[in-house]
Amino acid sequence: AQSVTQLGSHVSVSEGALVLLRCNYSSSVPPYLFWYVQYPNQGLQLLLKYTSAATLVKGINGFEAEFKKSETSFHLTKPSAHMRDAAEYFCAVSSTYSSYKLIFGSGTRLLVRP
Amino acid sequence: ETGVTQSPTHLIKTRGQQVTLRCSSQSGHNTVSWYQQALGQGPQFIFQYYREEENGRGNFPPRFSGLQFPNYSSELDVNALELDDSALYLCASSLGGGAAPKGATQYFGPGTRLLVL
Numbered sequence: 001a002q003s004v005t006q007l008g009s010h011v012s013v014s015e016g017a018l019v020l021l022r023c024n025y026s027s028s029v030p031p032y033l034f035w036y037v038q039y040p041n042q043g044l045q046l047l048l049k050y051t052s053a054a055t056l057v058k059g060i061n062g063f064e065a066e067f068k069k070s071e072t073s074f075h076l077t078k079p080s081a082h083m084r085d086a087a088e089y090f091c092a093v094s095s096t097y098s099s100y101k102l103i104f105g106s107g108t109r110l111l112v113r114p
Numbered sequence: 115e116t117g118v119t120q121s122p123t124h125l126i127k128t129r130g131q132q133v134t135l136r137c138s139s140q141s142g143h144n145t146v147s148w149y150q151q152a153l154g155q156g157p158q159f160i161f162q163y164y165r166e167e168e169n170g171r172g173n174f175p176p177r178f179s180g181l182q183f184p185n186y187s188s189e190l191d192v193n194a195l196e197l198d199d200s201a202l203y204l205c206a207s208s209l210g211g212g213a214a215p216k217g218a219t220q221y222f223g224p225g226t227r228l229l230v231l
Contacts, residue, residue: 032217034217034219036222042224042225043118043204043222043223043224043225044157044204044206044222045222046219046221049217049219050217051217052217090156090157092156094217100145100208100210100217100218100220101147101159101162101170101172102147102149102157102159102206102220103159104149104156104157104158105156106155106156107154107155107156
Protein backbone atom coordinates (compact mmCIF):
# COMPACT_ATOMS: atom_id res chain seq x y z
CA ALA A 1 0.00 0.00 0.00
CA GLN A 2 1.07 3.54 -0.62
CA SER A 3 0.35 6.72 1.30
CA VAL A 4 1.47 10.33 1.57
CA THR A 5 1.66 12.61 4.58
CA GLN A 6 2.02 16.34 4.20
CA LEU A 7 3.07 18.04 7.41
CA GLY A 8 1.41 21.39 7.92
CA SER A 9 -1.94 22.18 6.38
CA HIS A 10 -0.92 25.85 6.19
CA VAL A 11 2.51 27.40 5.70
CA SER A 12 3.03 31.16 5.79
CA VAL A 13 6.18 32.86 4.52
CA SER A 14 7.22 36.39 3.68
CA GLU A 15 7.84 37.36 0.09
CA GLY A 16 11.47 36.57 -0.72
CA ALA A 17 11.81 33.96 2.03
CA LEU A 18 12.57 30.28 1.60
CA VAL A 19 9.63 28.01 0.93
CA LEU A 20 9.72 24.50 2.41
CA LEU A 21 6.73 22.19 2.06
CA ARG A 22 7.10 18.77 3.62
CA CYS A 23 6.05 15.44 2.17
CA ASN A 24 6.69 11.95 3.52
CA TYR A 25 5.62 8.85 1.69
CA SER A 26 5.08 5.20 2.40
CA SER A 27 5.49 2.64 -0.35
CA SER A 28 6.35 -1.04 -0.46
CA VAL A 29 7.48 -0.72 -4.07
CA PRO A 30 9.70 1.81 -5.84
CA PRO A 31 7.66 4.98 -5.89
CA TYR A 32 7.13 7.72 -8.38
CA LEU A 33 6.59 11.02 -6.60
CA PHE A 34 4.90 14.18 -7.77
CA TRP A 35 4.18 17.70 -6.62
CA TYR A 36 1.13 19.44 -8.04
CA VAL A 37 -0.08 22.99 -7.47
CA GLN A 38 -3.71 24.08 -7.42
CA TYR A 39 -4.72 27.71 -7.76
CA PRO A 40 -8.20 28.75 -6.57
CA ASN A 41 -11.03 27.27 -8.61
CA GLN A 42 -8.64 25.49 -10.95
CA GLY A 43 -7.39 21.98 -11.64
CA LEU A 44 -3.98 20.61 -10.74
CA GLN A 45 -0.77 21.64 -12.48
CA LEU A 46 2.35 19.48 -12.34
CA LEU A 47 5.31 21.20 -10.70
CA LEU A 48 7.79 18.32 -10.84
CA LYS A 49 8.15 14.57 -10.57
CA TYR A 50 10.65 11.94 -9.43
CA THR A 51 10.99 8.79 -11.52
CA SER A 52 14.13 7.17 -10.04
CA ALA A 53 16.63 9.16 -12.07
CA ALA A 54 18.29 12.12 -10.33
CA THR A 55 17.31 12.48 -6.68
CA LEU A 56 17.25 16.28 -6.93
CA VAL A 57 14.43 17.23 -9.25
CA LYS A 58 13.96 20.69 -10.69
CA GLY A 59 10.51 21.85 -11.67
CA ILE A 60 8.70 24.85 -12.99
CA ASN A 61 8.52 28.28 -11.38
CA GLY A 62 11.81 27.80 -9.52
CA PHE A 63 10.67 24.88 -7.37
CA GLU A 64 12.75 21.80 -6.68
CA ALA A 65 12.45 18.68 -4.55
CA GLU A 66 14.89 16.10 -3.25
CA PHE A 67 14.09 12.41 -2.97
CA LYS A 68 15.57 10.94 0.22
CA LYS A 69 14.93 7.23 0.43
CA SER A 70 16.41 6.87 3.93
CA GLU A 71 13.97 9.48 5.23
CA THR A 72 11.10 8.51 2.88
CA SER A 73 10.75 12.19 2.11
CA PHE A 74 10.23 14.35 -0.95
CA HIS A 75 10.15 17.91 0.37
CA LEU A 76 9.44 20.82 -1.97
CA THR A 77 11.56 23.97 -1.78
CA LYS A 78 11.94 27.33 -3.45
CA PRO A 79 14.69 29.77 -2.47
CA SER A 80 12.60 32.92 -2.72
CA ALA A 81 8.81 33.10 -2.47
CA HIS A 82 6.73 35.27 -4.78
CA MET A 83 3.20 36.46 -4.16
CA ARG A 84 2.08 34.41 -7.15
CA ASP A 85 3.21 31.21 -5.37
CA ALA A 86 0.25 31.45 -3.00
CA ALA A 87 -1.76 28.30 -3.74
CA GLU A 88 -2.51 24.77 -2.51
CA TYR A 89 0.27 22.24 -3.01
CA PHE A 90 -0.25 18.49 -3.19
CA CYS A 91 2.29 15.73 -2.95
CA ALA A 92 1.35 12.44 -4.60
CA VAL A 93 2.78 8.94 -5.04
CA SER A 94 2.19 6.29 -7.64
CA SER A 95 3.84 3.13 -8.92
CA THR A 96 4.00 0.83 -11.88
CA TYR A 97 2.13 -1.78 -9.85
CA SER A 98 -0.89 0.45 -9.29
CA SER A 99 -1.36 1.45 -12.92
CA TYR A 100 0.05 4.82 -11.99
CA LYS A 101 -3.01 5.86 -9.97
CA LEU A 102 -2.09 8.82 -7.83
CA ILE A 103 -2.37 8.77 -4.04
CA PHE A 104 -2.48 12.35 -2.80
CA GLY A 105 -1.65 13.96 0.48
CA SER A 106 -4.14 16.29 2.12
CA GLY A 107 -2.41 19.36 0.78
CA THR A 108 -0.57 22.38 2.14
CA ARG A 109 -1.85 25.88 1.60
CA LEU A 110 1.01 28.32 1.05
CA LEU A 111 0.39 31.90 2.13
CA VAL A 112 2.86 34.57 1.03
CA ARG A 113 2.96 37.77 3.06
CA PRO A 114 4.05 41.01 1.37
CA GLU B 115 -1.66 20.50 -28.40
CA THR B 116 -5.10 20.56 -26.76
CA GLY B 117 -5.17 20.04 -23.02
CA VAL B 118 -7.68 18.16 -20.92
CA THR B 119 -11.15 19.67 -20.99
CA GLN B 120 -14.14 18.93 -18.78
CA SER B 121 -17.81 19.79 -18.95
CA PRO B 122 -19.83 21.21 -17.43
CA THR B 123 -17.82 23.52 -15.18
CA HIS B 124 -20.49 23.69 -12.51
CA LEU B 125 -23.57 21.62 -11.76
CA ILE B 126 -26.30 21.67 -9.13
CA LYS B 127 -28.35 18.55 -8.49
CA THR B 128 -30.70 17.32 -5.80
CA ARG B 129 -30.29 14.22 -3.71
CA GLY B 130 -31.31 11.04 -5.54
CA GLN B 131 -30.71 12.43 -9.02
CA GLN B 132 -28.19 11.16 -11.53
CA VAL B 133 -25.35 13.10 -13.14
CA THR B 134 -22.96 12.62 -16.06
CA LEU B 135 -19.64 14.44 -16.24
CA ARG B 136 -17.53 14.52 -19.36
CA CYS B 137 -13.83 14.67 -20.09
CA SER B 138 -11.79 15.02 -23.26
CA SER B 139 -8.28 13.72 -22.92
CA GLN B 140 -5.13 15.42 -24.11
CA SER B 141 -4.12 14.59 -27.67
CA GLY B 142 -2.13 11.35 -27.83
CA HIS B 143 -3.22 10.08 -24.42
CA ASN B 144 -5.02 6.75 -24.10
CA THR B 145 -5.72 6.67 -20.36
CA VAL B 146 -8.18 8.67 -18.30
CA SER B 147 -8.38 8.75 -14.51
CA TRP B 148 -11.11 10.34 -12.41
CA TYR B 149 -10.66 11.86 -8.98
CA GLN B 150 -13.02 13.33 -6.40
CA GLN B 151 -11.79 16.30 -4.40
CA ALA B 152 -13.94 17.23 -1.43
CA LEU B 153 -13.57 20.71 -0.01
CA GLY B 154 -10.30 21.11 1.86
CA GLN B 155 -9.00 17.66 0.95
CA GLY B 156 -6.68 16.05 -1.54
CA PRO B 157 -8.09 14.32 -4.60
CA GLN B 158 -9.26 10.72 -4.14
CA PHE B 159 -8.89 8.19 -6.96
CA ILE B 160 -12.22 6.95 -8.31
CA PHE B 161 -11.21 4.80 -11.28
CA GLN B 162 -9.08 4.68 -14.40
CA TYR B 163 -9.87 3.73 -17.97
CA TYR B 164 -7.32 2.41 -20.46
CA ARG B 165 -8.38 1.61 -24.00
CA GLU B 166 -12.07 1.60 -23.04
CA GLU B 167 -11.64 -0.86 -20.16
CA GLU B 168 -11.71 -0.09 -16.43
CA ASN B 169 -8.13 -0.42 -15.23
CA GLY B 170 -8.26 0.06 -11.50
CA ARG B 171 -10.82 1.38 -9.05
CA GLY B 172 -10.64 3.21 -5.77
CA ASN B 173 -12.88 2.86 -2.74
CA PHE B 174 -16.07 4.17 -4.33
CA PRO B 175 -19.46 2.42 -4.48
CA PRO B 176 -20.86 0.93 -7.71
CA ARG B 177 -23.16 3.92 -8.21
CA PHE B 178 -20.00 5.62 -9.51
CA SER B 179 -19.48 4.26 -13.01
CA GLY B 180 -17.73 5.33 -16.14
CA LEU B 181 -17.07 4.88 -19.81
CA GLN B 182 -14.23 5.53 -22.18
CA PHE B 183 -14.89 6.01 -25.87
CA PRO B 184 -12.77 5.03 -28.90
CA ASN B 185 -11.44 8.60 -29.09
CA TYR B 186 -10.33 8.17 -25.44
CA SER B 187 -12.76 10.74 -24.07
CA SER B 188 -14.57 9.63 -20.96
CA GLU B 189 -17.71 10.00 -18.87
CA LEU B 190 -18.24 9.68 -15.15
CA ASP B 191 -21.77 8.75 -14.09
CA VAL B 192 -23.03 9.02 -10.54
CA ASN B 193 -26.43 7.57 -9.66
CA ALA B 194 -28.57 8.19 -6.59
CA LEU B 195 -26.68 11.31 -5.63
CA GLU B 196 -25.96 11.90 -1.96
CA LEU B 197 -25.08 15.14 -0.19
CA ASP B 198 -21.51 13.87 0.35
CA ASP B 199 -21.03 13.62 -3.41
CA SER B 200 -20.67 17.40 -3.47
CA ALA B 201 -17.10 17.93 -4.62
CA LEU B 202 -14.79 18.96 -7.42
CA TYR B 203 -14.47 16.11 -9.92
CA LEU B 204 -11.16 16.04 -11.72
CA CYS B 205 -10.29 14.16 -14.85
CA ALA B 206 -6.68 13.43 -15.75
CA SER B 207 -5.27 11.97 -18.94
CA SER B 208 -1.98 10.17 -19.46
CA LEU B 209 -0.18 7.77 -21.72
CA GLY B 210 -0.62 4.21 -20.50
CA GLY B 211 0.23 0.70 -21.53
CA GLY B 212 3.49 -0.50 -23.01
CA ALA B 213 4.34 2.89 -24.45
CA ALA B 214 3.98 4.64 -21.14
CA PRO B 215 7.12 6.29 -19.81
CA LYS B 216 8.21 5.63 -16.25
CA GLY B 217 5.99 7.50 -13.85
CA ALA B 218 3.74 8.66 -16.66
CA THR B 219 2.47 12.11 -15.81
CA GLN B 220 -1.24 12.68 -15.39
CA TYR B 221 -2.45 15.98 -16.80
CA PHE B 222 -5.51 17.38 -15.11
CA GLY B 223 -8.48 19.25 -16.45
CA PRO B 224 -10.05 22.23 -14.67
CA GLY B 225 -12.67 20.07 -12.98
CA THR B 226 -16.43 20.02 -12.62
CA ARG B 227 -17.79 21.38 -9.38
CA LEU B 228 -20.86 19.42 -8.32
CA LEU B 229 -23.20 20.62 -5.62
CA VAL B 230 -25.85 18.22 -4.32
CA LEU B 231 -28.72 19.79 -2.40
